Amino acid sequence: MSVETRRGTMTDTLQAPDVGAPRLAAYNARRIGFAAGVAAAAIMLLAIVLLRLLSGVMSLPEVVAEGLLMLLPGVLFSAVLDSLQHAAKPLFYLAVGIGILIVGGLFGRWYADRPGWGQVLRLVLGVWLVFGIGVYTILGAGLFGQHLQAGVLWHAVSLLIVIGVFGIALYHAYAALVHRALPSEPDHTRRLLLRNAAVGIVATVGAGSLWRLLSGEGASTFAAPPVASGTGALSAATPNPPPFDLKGLATEVTPAADFYTVSKNFIDPAVAVGGWRLKIGGLVDRPMELTYEQLTALPASEGYYTLMCISNEIGGDLWGNAYWRGVKLKYLLEQAGVHADAFKAVFSAADDYRDSVKLERALHPDALLAWEMNGEALKKEHGFPARLLIPGIYGMKNVKWLNGINIVADDFRGFWQNQGWDDAAPYQTxxxxxxxxxxxxxxxxxxxxxxxxxxxxxxxxxxxxxxxxxxxxxxxxxxxxxxxxxxxxxxxxxxxxxxxxxxxxxxxxxxxxxxxxxxxxxxxxxxxxxxxxxxxxx
Missing domain, CATH: 2.60.40.650 (Immunoglobulin-like)
Structure with missing residues (x-):
């Protein structure tokens, strides 16, 4: 054997030994698959945000985040909240997003074993079924989101759309990365990429827009300015009277812009007047359904109410005082005719949040269902179109974006109570x-x-x-x-x-x-x- 032949054999052996060649190829393919999966998951997250903004309905990351919160011990959650304060929610959702990217990368590794449209189809259908049937159920949302307000149809279709976007993006990302690694391989996917991208965009935008149209959410978010009540209430801009006019002391009436906001949401709901209804049902003689116009036409009451978040630290700023206007909750419940065997009132919100109070709390003579704050219609962040103000109990019980009141005979426990937070929730001094x-x-x-x-x-x-x-x-x-x-x-x-x-x-x-x-x-x-x-x- 010649020296030249021996040198060639030695070079080939150093670059890619025969025994290791298949393993090395599989390793490279899976590494490329992981990168493609991460990129595809990032594109899917963009589609999720777009669909969330268009539809106003809870998205996959929010379902996952809320489900994980429900499973998280309350003591641990409180410790994290105490440490991170206002950064807790953004960091938590960031962690969920990173988790989705990692899971996308793992799916990409699996896809790399047999890349192609057949593998994409198996992946999309498999993940759709696993999440819709398994993950959603474990996290408390029910089969394909059956326990959520938008229902099974929306969550099944929207979940299929975003996972479909992931599958399409994975196919093209993997092909592009393989072509980059092996330039000699022809790239036939560019024209197909444009077509599939158009399909994904049309499906996402179309589904979100159609849902908003069918649910009546296409109307303007805000109602006409409310008529001034003429009660002579203090303006939020009014300075404190002497001797309480010290610089740095909180104003007696908190401006809406400075009033604390706390919610479980990544994106708070933007509820439109046209599609909003307040439904009162359960153990009542006369179930009711009120539009915003009908609600605000009811006999109005007004007054000053302070709200404080139960997660407020000693010396914290998660409390404020405002002048509110609305209808007495007792009046509404009396119109509906509550049954004698009723135990609790369960309140539902547009963001799928639910909480409850015992009936005697709901029938407090000054409990208010408010649509106005400091002389103006509620802002989105403060619960537009309507929110609760029940004297004596922490803010988590005073549900924002209210759209349902259900009177029940059992001891319903809400979102935070399932984590161990106090169900009665009376204010501490x-x-x-x-x-x-x-x-x-x-x-x-x-x-x-x-x-x-x-x-x-x-x-x-x-x-x-x-x-x-x-x-x-x-x-x-x-x-x-x-x-x-x-x-x-x-x-x-x-x-x-x-x-x-x-x-x-x-x-x-x-x-x-x-x-x-x-x-x-x-x-x-x-x-x-x-x-x-x-x-x-x-």
């Missing part, structure tokens, strides 16, 4: 220091403290402050609330010297019960403890 701010430099001498206090429908009897670590307490001046259900401003003028390291506050509710000193996290019944602000006295 809370007080907050707004002035001074954390680590603010304070000169020796007089110091003005100010903040807000709230105890739900129990009201606030007194507020006290301490500048010596809680050894002694001084009374604060407390402004009467704008209503029995609104927070109250307080102010205290004290003397501080260099020994003062912090200031703290505590309140006593209208029934004489002092604020809980023991520090507890928000889970499961709302945070407790005294708000303390560190200061630097110079």
């Amino acid at each position: 809370e007080s907050r220091i707004d002035v001074p701010r954390f680590r603010e430099s304070i000169p020796v001498g007089p110091l003005s403290l100010a903040g807000v206090a709230y105890a739900g429908d129990r009201g606030i009897q007194s507020v006290e402050v301490s500048t010596d670590g809680g050894r002694t307490w001084q009374p604060a001046e407390v402004k009467p609330g704008l209503s029995p259900y609104s927070w109250q401003l307080w102010r205290a003028d004290v003397q501080v010297d260099r020994s003062a390291k912090d200031v703290r506050v505590r309140a006593t509710d209208g029934q004489g019960h002092p604020q809980t000193r023991e520090v507890n996290p928000p889970f499961p019944s709302g945070a407790t403890g005294y708000h303390t602000v560190t200061i630097a006295v110079a």
